[in-house]
Amino acid sequence: MKTFNVNIVTPDGPVLDTTVELLSARAQSGDLGIMAGHVPMVAPLQIGVVRLVTGGKQSELVAISGGFLEVRPDQVTILAQAAEKGENIDLSRAQEAQRRAEQRLQDNQDNVDFKRAELALKRAINRINASQGNL
Structure with missing residues (x-):
C-alpha cells in the first residue's frame, strides 16, 4: 500500500513526523480518512484522536485539541493547538x-x-x- 508523510506540529514544536498508509481525524464537517494521493484540501479539526495506520495495523494515536489539517498528495500537516502521543499521556x-x-x-x-x-x-x-x- 502507498504511504505518505504526516507532520503534527503545535506552537511548542513538532510532535510527530512519520510515514503512514492511512490517517483518520475528526474535522468540523465529520470524520476524514486520508490515504496517499488524496485530493488537496484544508479542514478545521475538532478535539479528537488522530489515528495513524502503518502495515495494515494501527501504529499511533495522537490526542489533539483542535487545529487545522492540510492535505497534499504526498504530505499531511496538522497544525494543532495542542497534541500528545497516546503513549506519552499521563x-x-x-x-x-x-x-x-x-x-x-x-x-x-x-x-x-x-x-x-x-x-x-x-x-x-x-x-x-x-x-x-x-x-
Whole structure:
C-alpha cells in the first residue's frame, strides 16, 4: 500500500513526523480518512484522536485539541493547538483533569465559565481515550 508523510506540529514544536498508509481525524464537517494521493484540501479539526495506520495495523494515536489539517498528495500537516502521543499521556493526570472539569460543571456558581469547563472536559476525555486506545 502507498504511504505518505504526516507532520503534527503545535506552537511548542513538532510532535510527530512519520510515514503512514492511512490517517483518520475528526474535522468540523465529520470524520476524514486520508490515504496517499488524496485530493488537496484544508479542514478545521475538532478535539479528537488522530489515528495513524502503518502495515495494515494501527501504529499511533495522537490526542489533539483542535487545529487545522492540510492535505497534499504526498504530505499531511496538522497544525494543532495542542497534541500528545497516546503513549506519552499521563493517564492519572488526565483523569484528574476530567474529575475537576466535571466538578466545575456540577457546581451551580455564577462565576463558573461553563463553555470553558465543557472544553476542558472534552480535552481530558480525549486524552484518556488516546492513552487507552479508545476511539
